[in-house]
Amino acid sequence: MFDNFVIPDFLPAAPEIFLATMAMAILMIDLFIKDSRRTVTFVLAQATLVACAAIQVFTSTGEITYTFSNMFVDDMMADLLKLFVYMTMVIVLFYSRAYLFERPNMNKGEYYVLALFATLGMLVMISANNFVTVYVGLELLSLSLYAMVAMNRDSLASTEAAMKYFVLGALASGMLLYGMSMIYGATGTLEITELAEALYNGENNRTVLVFGLVFLVSGLAFKLGVVPFHMWIPDVYHGAPTPVTLLIGSAPKLAAFALVMRLLVSGLITLAQDWQQMLIILSVLSMAVGNLAAIAQTNLKRMLAYSAISHMGFMLLGIVTGVVSGDARYALNAYSSAMFYVIAYVLMTTCGFGVILMMSKAGFEADNLDDYKGLNKRSPWFAGVMLIVMFSMAGVPPFIGFFAKFSVLQAVVASGQIWLAIVAVVFSLIGAFYYLRVVKLMYFDAPQDDSVIVAPNHIRILLSANGLAVAALGLAPQVIMSLCAYALLRSL
Amino acid sequence: MDFQTAVFFFLSAILIFAALRVITARNPVYAALHLMLAFFTTGGIWLMLQAEFLAIALIVVYVGAVMVLFLFVVMMLDINIDRIREGFWRYLPLGAVLGLLMVLEMGLVLGSKYFQVPLAEATVPAGVSNTREIGALLVTDYVLPFELAAVILLVGMIAAVVLTFRGVKKSKISNPNTQVFVKAKDRIRVLQMPVEKD
Numbered sequence: 001m002f003d004n005f006v007i008p009d010f011l012p013a014a015p016e017i018f019l020a021t022m023a024m025a026i027l028m029i030d031l032f033i034k035d036s037r038r039t040v041t042f043v044l045a046q047a048t049l050v051a052c053a054a055i056q057v058f059t060s061t062g063e064i065t066y067t068f069s070n071m072f073v074d075d076m077m078a079d080l081l082k083l084f085v086y087m088t089m090v091i092v093l094f095y096s097r098a099y100l101f102e103r104p105n106m107n108k109g110e111y112y113v114l115a116l117f118a119t120l121g122m123l124v125m126i127s128a129n130n131f132v133t134v135y136v137g138l139e140l141l142s143l144s145l146y147a148m149v150a151m152n153r154d155s156l157a158s159t160e161a162a163m164k165y166f167v168l169g170a171l172a173s174g175m176l177l178y179g180m181s182m183i184y185g186a187t188g189t190l191e192i193t194e195l196a197e198a199l200y201n202g203e204n205n206r207t208v209l210v211f212g213l214v215f216l217v218s219g220l221a222f223k224l225g226v227v228p229f230h231m232w233i234p235d236v237y238h239g240a241p242t243p244v245t246l247l248i249g250s251a252p253k254l255a256a257f258a259l260v261m262r263l264l265v266s267g268l269i270t271l272a273q274d275w276q277q278m279l280i281i282l283s284v285l286s287m288a289v290g291n292l293a294a295i296a297q298t299n300l301k302r303m304l305a306y307s308a309i310s311h312m313g314f315m316l317l318g319i320v321t322g323v324v325s326g327d328a329r330y331a332l333n334a335y336s337s338a339m340f341y342v343i344a345y346v347l348m349t350t351c352g353f354g355v356i357l358m359m360s361k362a363g364f365e366a367d368n369l370d371d372y373k374g375l376n377k378r379s380p381w382f383a384g385v386m387l388i389v390m391f392s393m394a395g396v397p398p399f400i401g402f403f404a405k406f407s408v409l410q411a412v413v414a415s416g417q418i419w420l421a422i423v424a425v426v427f428s429l430i431g432a433f434y435y436l437r438v439v440k441l442m443y444f445d446a447p448q449d450d451s452v453i454v455a456p457n458h459i460r461i462l463l464s465a466n467g468l469a470v471a472a473l474g475l476a477p478q479v480i481m482s483l484c485a486y487a488l489l490r491s492l
Numbered sequence: 493m494d495f496q497t498a499v500f501f502f503l504s505a506i507l508i509f510a511a512l513r514v515i516t517a518r519n520p521v522y523a524a525l526h527l528m529l530a531f532f533t534t535g536g537i538w539l540m541l542q543a544e545f546l547a548i549a550l551i552v553v554y555v556g557a558v559m560v561l562f563l564f565v566v567m568m569l570d571i572n573i574d575r576i577r578e579g580f581w582r583y584l585p586l587g588a589v590l591g592l593l594m595v596l597e598m599g600l601v602l603g604s605k606y607f608q609v610p611l612a613e614a615t616v617p618a619g620v621s622n623t624r625e626i627g628a629l630l631v632t633d634y635v636l637p638f639e640l641a642a643v644i645l646l647v648g649m650i651a652a653v654v655l656t657f658r659g660v661k662k663s664k665i666s667n668p669n670t671q672v673f674v675k676a677k678d679r680i681r682v683l684q685m686p687v688e689k690d
Binding site: 013024069071108110114117133137139144147151186205208364 | 597598601604606607632633634635636637640641643644646647648650651653654655688
């Protein structure tokens with residue numbers, strides 16, 4: 001029965017294996033650590049992430065390698081996205097630390113362990129080459145996040161957010177699975193590369209395929225949080241403790257991008273005509289609803305939630321312009337612009353939430369827009385950092401957000417869908433209003449609270465570096481842009 | 493109509509009835525019991541497809557473990573069903589229209605010729621045990637998702653502990669000796685705290 005089975009090559013999955021082992025080890029070590037010495041857990045978690053990044057770099061061959069009976073793929077796109085995931089998680093854990101330290105009911109070792117398991121889920125999603133692996137990775141990520149959202153269990157808002165996230169997440173997983181099973185029914189394979197071949201060569205039942213595709217796209221849209229599957233985003237961003245919101249809003253977007261690339265682009269590119277139409281609708285709706293609803297918000301976390309919806313809509317524009325009437329000439333350009341967009345967005349959003357986390361202190365969440373009134377008088381430097389983030393999100397040159405929007409728009413125009421580019425620009429302009437309102441509050445209003453902002457030095461340095469990266473990468477966007485293009489060229 | 497088809501329709505009718513009762517029953521305990529019935533009949537249909545492992549797993553795992561646990565939870569909690577149903581009538585028209593559309597579309601696709609496989613093609617050859625096949629696949633080709641599923645279960649356990657564990661409870665025995673000798677300064681402690689904003 002096991003005659004033709006060969007032991008899989010573990011090397012391409014070395015970072016994942018190391019991460020899983022370390023997460024379980026840290027879980028055990030944490031049991032023997034006193035609550036007052038939680039820093040040990042923190043340092044171990046950070047060291048694990050850094051070591052994973054090192055392993056990733058040293059084991060990378062640059063070739064497309066399949067292992068675990070083609071369940072797992074390691075290519076340049078996976079390597080690059082995983083390195084960004086490690087980097088984002090390191091930043092997220094640094095920003096969260098002071099916040100957790102001031103709230104003893106949240107400062108538990110499980111926070112770091114669950115964050116590591118969530119990272120493992122993202123890595124698996126990024127490297128998945130089989131529907132089963134995709135689903136398992138997604139569930140690992142989601143389950144860790146549900147628990148983290150509910151970790152502040154005495155807060156009604158947090159538990160409600162966790163419940164909503166859990167129920168809607170389960171529904172989305174159901175849709176995704178149903179779609180996958182239909183596509184399996186039409187092609188007879190679960191493996192993504194084999195699926196692409198089967199679609200390219202064979203006579204498959206198109207109705208069943210498109211039927212499955214509809215469910216697949218709906219499930220993906222839930223996970224990406226685009227309209228009309230966005231209902232959970234504002235409540236979860238608002239209700240979750242801010243470090244968890246930061247986590248949900250940053251690294252998982254990279255994994256979600258990889259998921260779209262693996263399922264739709266690598267697997268179902270033959271059906272591009274169909275899923276591009278669906279994604280265009282989702283994208284335009286997201287930009288409209290996200291940008292318009294954000295104007296009405298008074299809570300900064302909620303505002304950033306709607307902003308996330310509109311940004312994901314914008315990112316989808318890069319995905320929908322890959323294939324123009326059966327011609328994939330612009331595909332590389334379009335997909336790498338979407339990848340650049342998602343990386344730029346993650347960089348901006350970590351910085352934005354970093355400022356919120358730095359402003360909060362024990363018993364006080366700095367999540368209302370009014371809390372930012374007169375920030376310039378209290379701390380000109382961090383008002384400057386927030387200014388960079390807001391300008392960048394609004395798409396003002398020369399920050400990175402501008403080039404992200406610019407490259408996606410270029411791809412849209414190259415595909416000949418001028419109307420789509422115009423819609424995107426108009427909604428971006430509307431969106432600029434609420435970003436600039438934050439700037440106005442910080443610079444032109446009188447502060448409500450004159451207390452000095454206290455933050456440990458390493459947070460100040462990291463936050464400044466993050467803000468400066470948003471500005472500096474805007475001056476040299478080619479660095480990341482060419483990395484994305486090269487990674488995709490070697491992977492697709 | 494041969495015997496197998498008759499059994500299929502019989503089980504399907506019960507399944508549909510049970511599924512409907514799950515969502516229409518006013519009492520959550522009845523809803524849970526009907527869900528168990530739905531699982532049983534689904535298990536029966538899977539048995540007819542010769543997927544005996546899946547059928548047994550469904551009944552052992554879902555009916556035996558999950559639903560019994562679920563029944564306990566439902567009985568322990570005092571769920572006010574009327575409050576949950578608030579707004580039911582208001583959302584019914586929109587929900588009904590969307591639901592009907594979905595059912596029609598799904599019916600068109602799933603009722604098509606493509607899914608009507610002749611019974612002869614769908615049967616498993618003699619001598620093949622699908623329990624054995626699934627077992628072998630789990631530890632060979634599917635070992636990666638299998639291990640990851642184990643990690644998911646671990647995360648579930650961690651989550652359950654972190655969300656419910658509130659520290660070790662000390663026993664509540666009072667010691668009369670210390671009660672007699674207590675002084676005022678043992679009862680009240682004056683703390684110096686920084687001012688917090690709410």
